[in-house]
Amino acid sequence: MALTSKDLKLVTNPLNMENPITVQVLGICSALAITVQMKSAVVMALSVTVVLIFSNLITSLLRNTIPNRIRIIVQLTIVAALVIIVDQILKAYVYDVSKQLSVFVGLIITNCILMGRLEAFAMGNKPLPSVLDAIGNGAGYGVILIIVAFLRELLGSGKIWGYQVVPDAFYEMGYVNNGLMILPPMALITVGTIIWVQRSRYKQLIEQNG
Amino acid sequence: MSKITKITQGLDIPLQGGPQAKLVEAPKPNAYVIHPTDFHGITPKLKAKQGERVKAGSPLFFDKASPEVMFTSPVSGTVSAINRGEKRKLLEIVIEPDAQVEYESFTKGDPTSLSPEQVRQNIMLSGIWPSIRQRPYAVIANPNQSPKSIFVTAFDSSPLAPDYDFLIQGQEEAFKVGLAALRKLTTGKVHVGIHAEKTKSAAFTQAENVQVNRFSGPHPSGLAGIQIHHIDPINKGEVVWYLDALATATIGKLFMKGAYDATRVVAVTGSEVKEPRYVKGLYGTPIKNFIQGNLAEAKDYKPRIISGNALTGAKAMEANGIGYYHHQITVLPEGNHYEFFGWALPGFGKFSFSRTFFSWLSGNGKKYRLDTNFHGGHRAFVFSGQYEKVLPMDLMPVQLLKAVLIEDVELMEKLGIYEVAEEDMALCEYVCASKIEVQSILRKGLDMMKKEMS
């Protein structure tokens, strides 16, 4: 089973040009809440991706049998069921991370990316493209989350993945971690900056093409 | 007497070189120059061809949009040149005059005994109609509309402006007849705006069958827009016409003599003029004939010659004819020089509205030689509250300009753009610390609005 370039695009487009966070501006709330540390961001990204893959897959498989009138409820049920299962698993196997993610795992249900992809893509496409689309969007979401979390953890706590990277010598010289980076507004500003940079570059691309 | 309308916001810029009450005659030129560009918003269609003979009052061109309004020659002679600019834009019509002026003849008679239609036709054919302008849009009045009132300004408050009392001398009767003609053009009132203290001429203060409104305060109290705003404000959908007292007198002469008399008295003013005084000449006389031999020795600066006043006039060459709406020539020093740390010095000799220079300590009465330097660079709208201090209107000038910048026609209308013209907000432009081009922005808005409405 070879992937066509069209299939490949389903995975690569959401990474940049159709990024769910910076271009479609979906799923911002969780991006703000759980990006204080790399670890929780990665777990969150994986959780969203897993839920997205399975819900896209299930929805796509069922797409011809789902009654149109109750399709939103059906989609919601699928997502909710998957989210609860993921939440349970996290609580059981990575307790400390699940504590940090707290309600935000549950809130994956309300993450606009999920319902958006189900409604916009999985309801009208075959299972394989749906899974690819889910992988792409999950990854696009994850990439931004990880970039934001990287900056916030580095500047806010002087650590990456929980390990201190800013040498003690710096602290002795008077360096202080930036407390603002830990506060939610800074996640917004970081995302905003990424969007700023991306748009400036995107504009150049257009100029070259046209 | 009617009550005085006090204008509190505004500014009389203390420029050097106001005119003395002395009148001389300009030397007769060998060519008169008419500029169709004096009239904003028209598309001129030539009526006279090159080499054609014309009389004073013969049509030279008309506006494509209202072909019944003629723009006529001030003098009899031969059309010697028609000069065009880019995109064949009509710039100048040059007329070589005859030795003796011959006049085209128009209807003669007491306007009160003529029908409104006859009065209107007479003014339109003679070439005086363009001196009547309208709000909204500040363009030549549309003869097919009926204005709710007509405003005649009988004083000019602009910097170094001519004294209308002086200019009207000998034309008192013509002014009276002119007012009578104007009364035929509206079902509403005719208003004459005079300065409460400065206007002395009985022709103005005792004008009959019109409402005489007295104003006091600094510039822009003499502008029609301000007077209309305070006496009979324009609302959406209404039209008001306005003209100055001298154009009114010209209309009067038309009915008295049956001819277009384009004579006008021009104040030659400004710090670069040796002897600021009044000079008589026909409309279309090149500026050099008015200022000949009267310019100060140019030492450090080149002079800038302006047809009109320093705030709203047009930059002109010596060979250009005097503008249609102008009774004044201003000559100022060109300011193309650098000034070392100019923004940081105390600035005792620099006049500023803002008191940010120490010149305000030297008190009133001092006159300044101001040049045409920009005194800074363009910035975004930063300071607020300056415009309101020099705009005596119940308007939000900054918001209005911003509405123009974002091209929101509806908002412009809501904020009252139909009440204003560039000249009303020229002082805003003068005082602006961000050096915003207020007048051209506003004109853009007015044009946009006019296009949208037609």
Next chain:
Amino acid sequence: MKALRNLFDNLKPHVEKDGKFHYLHSTFDAFHTLFFVPNRVTKVGAHIRDYIDSKRSMALVVLAMMPALFFGIWNVGYHHYLATGVEATFMMMFLHGLIKVVPIIAASYTAGLAVEFTMAQIRGHEVNEGFLVSGMLVPLIVPVDVPLWMVFVATAFALLFGKEVFGGTGMNILNPALTARAFLFFAYPAQMSGDFIWISGLSAGEGIVDGFSGATCLAQAAAEGFTGTLHNGLGQAYTFWDMFLGVIPGSIGETSTLMIMIGAVVLLVTGIGNWKIMLSFVLGGLAMGLLLNGLAGYSDNAYMTLPAHYHLVLGGFAFGAVFMVTDPVSAAQTDKGKWIYGFLAGFFSIMIRVLNPAYPEGVMLSILLMNVFAPLIDHYVIQGHIKRRLARATASAK
């Protein structure tokens, strides 16, 4: 001067449109216009223009800050020697302050210039004078013992995110200097609050007199409630006039209400500062202060008994009233809007100061909050204006 003129004239062709170094024209212009008012003449519109320009106005604002700055410099020295128990002359105090304060000013201007020049260069704009003011405001509203690199980072952040992302001076919503202060407050809370940072030398523990406390008046009132008097580090009570003169610990330039009032006079006489905002801000603060005094009986918050007029001379209130809330860009633009804006900013300042124990300095937050609301206030004022115009039209139609 002649030589400088020649230098610029020689350089100019290189940065003009076809010149080799055209890309540097913003930087060139910045220096050029700093030394010389340019030779540009009017082309359209009014032929004469007022001598005032934004450089002039900004320079005057900076000038107006000078009394507060010089007093602040002396005050830094005064408190340093008070804390260390060393007898000192006026000159010693002033010199000590100078050594402490000048580097902060330098750090702030370096950051400001770096951001302004870079952004102007990237965008091809003229370099804006806004940083002249912001660069001086920032040092005046920080504690003296703030690390210099923090000043640098905060100023750069504030200019970049408080101003440049909006399009530069004149387009920003928030006051850049306050943005810098807020950044410092939230990013480095330990360095921005507490009792050790307001007096030079205290945080390093340089030979302090026994029992000396570096708490500001506001911190005292917040921690212990107002018990009748506020006192200096040695426990001697302050009179109202001490606080008015500014012989109290606090941010460098904010302590002396008297000096700030001299600045206010400069701003008001020159017409740069807006008296409506200043007055309404003070009225708002007084109103809230009196309201709290009135309600103090119903609460166990002893802070609420602090007399309303004390609030005006304590903390950053006076400084905020004269230099912050009046910032023409971030304030309300309409006349009525200015009254509302100023009043609410003053009102909330005291409310946050007294009722929220986490933010002893409510002025900063309150003004930033009102910055955000200023466009909304303006919107309603404009709508009101439009309604009034419409009403006039219908009245005359009848």
Next chain:
Amino acid sequence: MDTNSNSYIYIFSSVMVIIVAAALSLAATGLKERQDKNVEIEKKQNLLSCVLIESTVEDAEAKFDQHIVEKYTIDHQGKVVDAVDPFTIDMKAELAKSIEERHMPVFIAKLDDGSTKTIIPVRGTGLWGPIWGYVSLNDDNKTIYGAVFDHKSETPGLGAEISSYDQFQKQFEGKTIELGSYDPAKEAKQQAPVLAVTKGMGEGNPNAVDGISGGTITSKGVQYMLTDCLGFFSPYFNQTH
């Protein structure tokens, strides 16, 4: 097949609900044990760290069983109440009750050197939200052996420092608590602190620790929390003496 007919929709929803319900209950029951274990381990680790024993997720259970030798539930008169399991007591709920109905847990740890420590859980309010922790006392019931605190949302760099061992918790070791004037009828704010948490007072003062500079409210919160929770145990301490 008409997927929009009512009967189809009923059948579809019913089947879906059954499947989802089955999947969820399977997940919930299958993982319950592990999850509960995680919560328990965390609590045990906290208790151990209060008596300065380091533990990992893996060895926490073993160390807990080895060192925590006794646990009681105490009422306001210092009597042991058997009915309630001290390990599962919800502090938040207990503190909301009146003093007479309040039940608080206490743990007795036996260290490797043979000494026994009493561990008291504490809970209170900081500046922005709840703060909590454990305090362990030497067997004189006066000297603090160790203390751990945590918080939900205190200001990073200021109030949040209470969860730092080096910056804050360390200085509690060896301090004494003063229960003499404790009056259960009064609020914590109105009475003499069991242990003062005030800036600049800690050094050389056995009955006080340094508050956090700039974190005055949180520091006071810790003081009130200690007064409230340790004060509750004063009858109990008197009996054990």
